[in-house]
Amino acid sequence: MTTILLPDTLTAANSKDLLRNCTRQLRSGALCLDGSNLASMDYSGDAFFALLAELSEKTGNTLTLAHFNADIKAHLSALRKMEPPARPAKGTNNVLEMLGGIGFAVLKESFEVLTLLFMSIYWTIFGPFDKGKIHFGGVAKQMFKLGSEAMGICFLMVALICLTMALQSSIMLNAVGGGSYLASGLGFLIFAEIGPLLTTIILAGRSGSAVAAEIANMSVCEEVKAIKSMAIPPVQYLVVPRFIAMSIATPILSFCASIFGCFSGFLIAYFFCDISFSNYMMGIRDGIAPITFLKSSIKALVFGWIVTLIACNKGLNAHGGAEAVGKATTSSVVAAICCIVLADTLFAFIFY
Amino acid sequence: MEEILKVDHLKASYGRESILKDISFGVKRGEIRMVLGSSGCGKSTLLNNILKFIKSDAGTITYFGKTFGPKEGLDSETRMRTGVLFQSGALIADLTIAENAMLPLKRSMPYMPKSQMEAIVADRLEKVHLLHAFHKYPGEISGGMKKRAALARAIALKPELLFCDEPSTGLDPVTARSLDELLLELRDTLKVSMVIVSHELESIKIICDRFVYLKDGYVLKDASLQEGMESDNPTLRHFFNRQCPKEEYSEGLYHFNFID
DSSP states (O other): OEEEEOOSEEOHHHHHHHHHHHHHHHHHSOEEEEOSSOOEEOHHHHHHHHHHHHHHHHHOOOEEEESOOHHHHHHHHTOBOOOOOOOOOOSOOOHHHHHHHHHHHHHHHHHHHHHHHHHHHHHHHHGGGSSSOOOHHHHHHHIIIIIGGGHHHHHHHHHHHHHHHHHHHHHHHHHTTOGGGHHHHHHHHIIIIIHHHHHHHHHIIIIIHHHHHHHHHHHHTTHHHHHHHTTOOHIIIIIHHHHHHHHHHHHHHHHHHHHHHHHHHHHHHHHHSOOOHHHHHHHHHHHOOHHHHHHHHHHHHHHHHHHHHHHHHHHHTOOSSHHHHHHHHHHHHHHHHHHHHHHHHHHHHHHO | OOEEEEEEEEEEEETTEEEEEEEEEEEETTOEEEEEESTTSSHHHHHHHHTTSSOOSEEEEEETTEEEOTTOOOOHHHHHTEEEEOTTOOOOTTSOHHHHHHHHHHHHOTTSOHHHHHHHHHHHHHHTTOGGGTTOOGGGSOHHHHHHHHHHHHTTTOOSEEEEESTTTTSOHHHHHHHHHHHHHHHHHHOOEEEEEOOOHHHHHHHOSEEEEEETTEEEEEEEHHHHHTOOOHHHHHHHTTOOOOOOOOSSBOOOEEEO
């Protein structure tokens, strides 16, 4: 039997080499560990003796612990062999079932958003006649927070993208001698498509995420429950002011952003296509039928609803901790942008 | 005495995990009923089910003689007759303390002039010794003050039944004691019955009339505080004497061959 004298302390720093030595000895035969010097050990001591005990059991070679002090003896006698519990089954690995699950979740969420839409319309119409009136101060505050504060970034983005678009179009149109058509084409494209689409995508990222984060935080902090406990419908208190605010703000923002887009397009028309301001304005007037403004406003309104309702729904369904707030915010932006683009495609088929 | 709240064979689960398996108890008028149990035993889940924030699997809840099924929500009238003090206070962050306390009044009596509402709110804030924070925002006051402000909001409509989720948790002993005394004062002055979820032993000994102790989804004991403290049941003995049961293991131990 080989005897190895243990040091006065057993720590993570010195147990590695010692364990390698002891393991080698125990594999080849019986091993005696002399603990007469051993006064203390840290957490690594438990693992050291447990590994050797398991190896002794496996190989059948005897492990003897000699001259250990009473405290360490008592500690090692109570050392338990712990095994982690089995990992709980984590859903399914079947692709069809997973796709079905995703489809079901999308349907469920679509249903929730539609319910929220009908409830918002209901409370917008009948709220003023109900006991707990809509908070009109709240609507104004939301219009400022969600609309006015997003004005700068919306106008800037739409103007810059329209500038780029006008520049690239002018190069092609000049090449075929059609530079004079820039204004009419650009005007139609901006008012019918770029204005509402880009404005609401920016709103989804700026205002939608703010709404989702705010309501999700309220859900996580039990504020939504508190509102319910006071017999105030959360939809009436939290969703309706935002719904009304965005319904008013989005078409206005979209229209104003389109005007900014047209002006940035004029810069290109003036410098690259030699079109005067009056000719440019006439071109725009020729390109846009009055109904285009109505169609554009309807699109902006629906896109604004999409942004608000998805953000509110994600916020109201958040539960857990801070992580849930981040998750609700991210998913609301992604879902809103996808739905806006999808709705835009549908509008293209319906309107044009 | 008349029971103003009756929980009858309530069952609830999260997904496939059953949390409340069969819970029944009642609350009499003027009584402070505490819901006790170890962490994770389902006390807050029970409160959420009673308040109908989440749907139950089975069982009924009867408020003031009106019975609600497992999938039914509470009506506005019942909600206005009850108040809730949440664990975190749950004050609306962008409203002042006074505006928070005014919310239930605005909902129930929108015709009331603002000056009158402010007078009522001032009275409630005075009751919780927080009149000086009338115009402050929740972010500007301490944790204990938030709880008292939330209590002022919960009693704004002079509810007949008040639910409190761990009212003194996270507070220093002096503030916790003052909150306990405040609850007793409210019970005596406003004649409010209370259902309080807590595991603060000091608070329990001061304010509890009767308790239900939850274990493994069932009611282990439904009794008065005195009965609970004198109980022979090991779980209750450990709970009320603040003892930690020492577990002795005989299986799964490593066997070492010691020699001297």
